[in-house]
Every structure is written in C-alpha cells, then in structure tokens.
Amino acid sequence: MREDDYLEIDFKDTPTDFSIERRDFLKVAGAGIFILFTWGDPKVFAKERLGQDLPKDFNAFLKIGEDGRVSCYTGKIEMGQGVITSLAQMLADELDVSLESVDMVMGDTDLCPWDMGTFGSMTTRFFGPPLRAAGAEGRQVLKELAAKQLKVPIEDLVTNNGVVFVKNNKIKKVTYAQLTKGKKIEKHVSEKVPVKKPSEFKIIGKSVRHHDGYEKVTGKAKYAGDIQLPGMLYARILRPPAHAAKLISVDLSEVKKIKDVQVIQEGDFIAVLHQYPDVADNALSKIKTNYDKPDTGIDDKNIFDHLLKAAPKGEVEAEGGDLKKGESESEIIFDSTYLDGYKAHSPIEPHTAVVNIEGKKVTIWASTQTPFPAKDAIAKLLEIPSDNVHVISPFVGGGFGGKSRNLQIEQAACLAKLTGKPIQVAWTREDEFFDDSFRPAAIVKIRSGIDRNGDITFWDYGVYFAGSRGAQQFYNIPNHITTSFNSARGSESNPHPFATGPWRAPGNNTNTFARESQIDIMAAKAGVDPVEFRLKHLNDKKIQRVLKTAAEKFGWRPAKAPSGRGFGVAVGIDAGTWVAAIAEVEVNKNTGDVKVKRVVCAQDMGLCVNPEGATIQMEGCITMGLGYTLKEDIHFKNGEIFDLNFDTYEIPRFSWLPKIETHIIDNQNEPAQGGGEPAIVVMGAVVGNAIYDAIGARLYQLPMIPDRVKAAMMK
C-alpha cells in the first residue's frame, strides 16, 4: 500500500497474489474437509491468476477436522474489535456446529492465505459473506457424505450441532467427525448452496461475549512483547530530537563501556542492545549526539496555512444542479472554515516486534494490522524470498489504524541480521508518539445557503487533506459540489512534517465534524429545531429511522438552538453503517471546560452478527471519540513533537465517561456493514453542536479545548 492510499481505503478491495503453495498449507493443516473460498472481487482475482504458477483461486479456507473441530484460516487479525468472535459465529451458524467447536486461526502467514490487512471496517462486511457461503458449502458436503453412508437421499437429511440426522428417524445419524475421518476433501465454494435466512439463524444475531476473555483476564494472552526467545536481545533505538533532523556527530564511548551492552550503528540508525530492555534503555541515554535540526518554522498553529498553500488541484467527488442558481436563490449565505489537528493513535501497547533469523528462515512475532504486507516488506529488506518469512500475529494491544505501518519490524529485522541474534524491538511510549503515523491535520471549507423557507439552496464543500471518506453530503440539496484537495497522491511532495496514516474511520471524523456543524449553523439561523431541520432535508428512509430512533430514545423535545439545554445532534455514515447521536453537555463558562454528560447513539449496520460485540464497539467509539473532540492534539514545531507521553497528550479516562446509551436498528435482512468505526465519526459535531446549544458559541476547530471555548464565547 502506498503511504497515501489509506485516505481512499473505504469500500474497495484489492486482492493480490499468494506466496504459499496450496499443497504446502493443506499439509500443514492435516486431514479433513477443506472448503476454499475467496473474498474480494472475483473478476480482479481471476485476472491476477493468469500466467502465475501459484494457486490464486482462494484467499481463505476452512477445515472440518477429524476430531469434529472446525478451523477457519484467515489473514485477518484480532486487535480488540471482536472479529475473532463474530466470524466464528457466522461460520458456526452456517455449518451448524456449536460456537465452541470453532477455532479462528488468524494472521499467521504460514498457515493462512494472503490478506491485505485488517482495517476499514471490512472484515465483517466483505469477509463475512464468503465465509458464510463456505460454511453452507461445508454443510452440504457433509450431507452428501452422510447420504452415501446412511444410504438415504440427501433431501431426507438435516443437520444440528455437528450431527447429520435422517428427518423423521433421528436415531439414524452420523457426526461430522465420523464423516471426516481419514478423508482429505478439497472443495471450492460453488455459490450454489444458499446461506441461511435470518429466520433460520441460531447463532448469528445472538449476543456472544468475547471469545478471548479468559486469556486476557489472566495475563495468559501473549502480545508480541511477551515473546521471549533464548539468547534474545532487547533493542532500544536512538530517536532524533525532531523529524528531518540530521545527525552531525555522535559519541558512543560512554555507552560502549557498559557491560554486556552491544551498540549497532548503521549511518543514522543507532541501536543499543541488552538482554534486559531497561538496561538497554539506560544505556541509550549515555549516547551523546549533535543534530542539525530543521528550521521550517512550521508548528501546530500555522500548519493550516502551510497545508492550504501546499494543497494540490482539487478533484470533484460529487456534483449536481447549479451552484450559481443556488446562490442567487439564497436568503442567507454561510462561509465557514473548519480545522482539525494531528491525532496520535496511542494504543496502550506500543509497536513491538520480535525477529528471529535461523538459517534461511525468518520468524516474526509482531503487533501489526498487516502481517502479509509486513512479510513481503521484510523479505525485500533482507533480500530473501518471501516464502522464507513467517509472520505470526499474537494478540494486538490496540491498533486503530496505526499498526498498519510496520517500521518496528524493519528495525528488528535489520538488527537480527546484523547481530545474528533474536531481537525484540519494543517502542517506548516516546518512540510511539514520535514515530506514529498521525491522523492528518486537515481543513474543510464550506459555503452554503438557505432560502426564506429555510430550505438549503446550495452546498459547496472543499476538503483539504482529510480524504474523501465521509466527504460527500447526503442531504437533499439541489445544487451542490464536493471537492477534495488531498495529500498529493503519487507525487513526491508530502506537505506533512511527519508520517500520517489511517486513524479509526480516518477523515470521516473531520468531514462529519464540518458537515454536521454547518448543517447546525443553518438550522439555528433558520430558527428551526436541528433534528427537524435534518429530517426535512433527508430523503433516505434508513437515516431518517436512525435519527428518529436516537431522538426518541433521548427524549428530544424540539427547540431552536441555542436553547440553553446543551443538547446537540449529528448524523453520519461510515463503512456502510448509518449513525445518529444526540449528546448533552455542560459548559463551565468561567473555565471553558466541557463535560459530556450523556450520549445516545443509534445505528443501522444491516445484519448485526453479534449485538453485544457491536454495542461494545459503539461504546468504544463514543468514548474514544471524546478524546479527539475535547483534548487530543499533537503539538510540534520544526519537526519536534512536544507530546511524547500521556501527561500532555490526554486520552479519555474514567472521569470523562458520559452516560452512554446505544441502540442498534433491527435490520437482519440486509447485508452486514462495518461496526468498529462508524459511531466515532459523529463525536466532534455532536459535542460542538451541544456546546452551541448550551452557550451560543460555535467551535470551528478540533479539539474543543477550554481556551477555544472561551475564545468562541467572546465572538
């Protein structure tokens, strides 16, 4: 993936080739019934297959083993979002086995077929349907085998909980394990076997607790940093004082005096190694350096001017009607500029990797959202065939998009090669903040108007650097245009002073903040209740239902803002899921402090596989979203990052917790949509709009820190 591609990752998939011989991993997996299947666009896939020796016809498979256990092999990973549970539910239901008999084998590059990575709320949406089809196919194969063995027509057979029965004669039966014994059957999904109808679901749609809770509450869950190999050294890597700083001179004499410490220098890359990480850390502090720091003058205040100057030509994302006509019909025109600063991912587990090189074989345990791209990158770096690299995905301590980038694995691989020893690179918190790929700072400019009836006449929307995800408006506006001025895709110039990358629902957070604030401004000026104003301009029945549900559950009583009540509303769509939220805030006019007291959130995600899991994700989105809304902002100047730990970079904590109420619309007949990201996108606007309703002050910049709230009150 190119560095700037994350901005566009949304609803499309890009299948790529595999590097493992099918025979090889079917051998690894032992005897049983194998159902091979593909997720992604089959046409693209077929094209990729041409002229290649390796199997290209599947990218996931499941195995019904001789012991009756079912294993699903997928390159997806679990990082707290709960797919290890929801995927198992889908498979168990279609195959008609108990949930307990399903094992998910995830993110192991030797056992699982190629996968591009886990991000964009795509696992359930795109991987779910073929997984269900494979489960249904597996059940059909088992019934065919049972028909032969029991000598009855297949139509007379039914399945339940891992057993095939003869209808009307339930004594005549055979278990999946018995049917599988000694067999090695390989079958592709034919897509001819129908999946279950919602009325037939036994496990899909039922709330199930996290599959991995036991390991996590006992400390038994192994994360990359918990892997300890004989002879392994922990590495600490010298961090420059600023991005783009050049190392002029370095004095390693002190550090080299420390017993058992090994120092590696390859140009600017300097690492200190020891059998204990803390000893390596102390040793690192003994290095004396002299850097030439850049003097660009760019900081977190003037970054927006800098970005606007660097913005490339715009690309029209959507347009309709005639803007000029819309303007001429307007009674009032609104011009607004919305700003959003850089955000860190700051998962509690920093980036970590263990690399072990034994002969030709390289084994890697890493906290990564992209094990297969990591495998290819390391093969290239070490100049060895990709087949020699094995990436294992242990538990991942939070990703949020940040662990799509694998710099720490590259560092560990270099050091393993140079030292000939197993190496663990575990970033310190300071490393994590410095080398994170931040959610990009961004600007949104909106010009819009209303006529004397309070109808929206036109909408001219320009987004700079937040990407197109969530940029397109969905209101009934006759004259509109959406233009994106994004990071110069494919060009050499990158205007950001450091790495940027995907961050839980990427630019949709910025886009929804801007759009829903602007809608609110117009509603207030029109003197119309903000819920009513939105409903009036929404045609889509689904979003209407979601918004009405949120309003009803909140107990919304219409009033024109600012009503003094501190109630705000916002709607959005992400990863195919519609979301509406209503919040209540309390603003301290003296200090500018904002306390979010209550958030009611409704969403329509189509078929909801695990309501408990989806609810947890909504709660997580709401809680995490308070951070970028109220406090999170990376402060920097001349490439130096000033926020390097949780003392100044404040993330949400228990005392911030509002009363959270979530409602999932029952919509089982539609395809499952994303769940890990959607609810976070509305948080900026719902809080901003509630602040306006409370005190009549409008915030145009995230985060809404007390100083900005006070400044807005002065206007």
Added chain:
Amino acid sequence: MIETIQFTLNGKPVKVDVDSDRMLLWVLRTNFQLTGTKYGCGESFCGACTVLVNNEAVRSCGTAVKDIKNKKVVTIEGLEENGKLHPIQKAFMENDGLQCGYCTPGMIMNAYSLLNKNFKPTTEQIVEGMNDNLCRCGAHKRIVKAIHTAAKEMQGGN
C-alpha cells in the same frame, strides 16, 4: 548495585540477584517471565504495569526492586487459585470489561486494591479510584460495571 532481593511473589518466597535499581516491571517480565504485567508508558501515567505490593496497587514501572524487599508482590498471574478465577477476573469476563486486553491486567490489579479498601464502592468512587488507569479502546463503561459486579460477589472478602 547487584543485590540479592528476597520477596514473596504470588504467594511463594523468591530471591533474585539483580541490580537493585532496576524497576520491578522489568524484573517481573524478564527475570521471572511473568509477562502479564505490561509496559504502557514507563512514567506511571497509564497503569498498565499495576501490581500489588502488600495489597496496595503500585506502578511497577516506577518501583525499584530494592523497595520491595521482604514484601508481598501479587501480579495478574497470582490471582487465579486452583484453576478458579478471582471474582474480579470473572466479572471482567462476564461484563466484557475489555477489548484489546492490554490494559486489562493493570485494570484488574487496580480494581483489586480499590475493592480491598472499599467493599461497596459507588460509581463515583470507582471512577475516582480507576481514573489513572488508561484504556484506549473505550471499555470504561463495562469496566465500571465489572467492578460493581465483583464487589457484589465478593461482599467484602477476597
């Protein structure tokens, strides 16, 4: 300075020859291979490394091993007894008081210390007592619920 440090670890007396200025977190993880205790920030800001020393929650990343001489240290690995989960562990599981699970050991150890001092905490007291333990996934709501559940089950005992 290399010293022999003796203390009780998860109910068993142990001794280790170690530079006594090293932090307990790293000694637990590297000398005792008890990796349930996590590094999160190294500055006592996040609480992922929380363990019990004489029943008090402490940040093991900021506690030197020389300060735990002859004391009782309990880590997440020491809570389960004879294959039976501690009520707090059980409550975290039953309430899904976790997502990625990385902050979970620290949360549970801090909750243990909290419930040790206050058998029947109010929500406000739980929030205050847990406020310096950070979770990025946003499991806070369920962690509060889990601690209430555990308090009910324990009824003042451990």
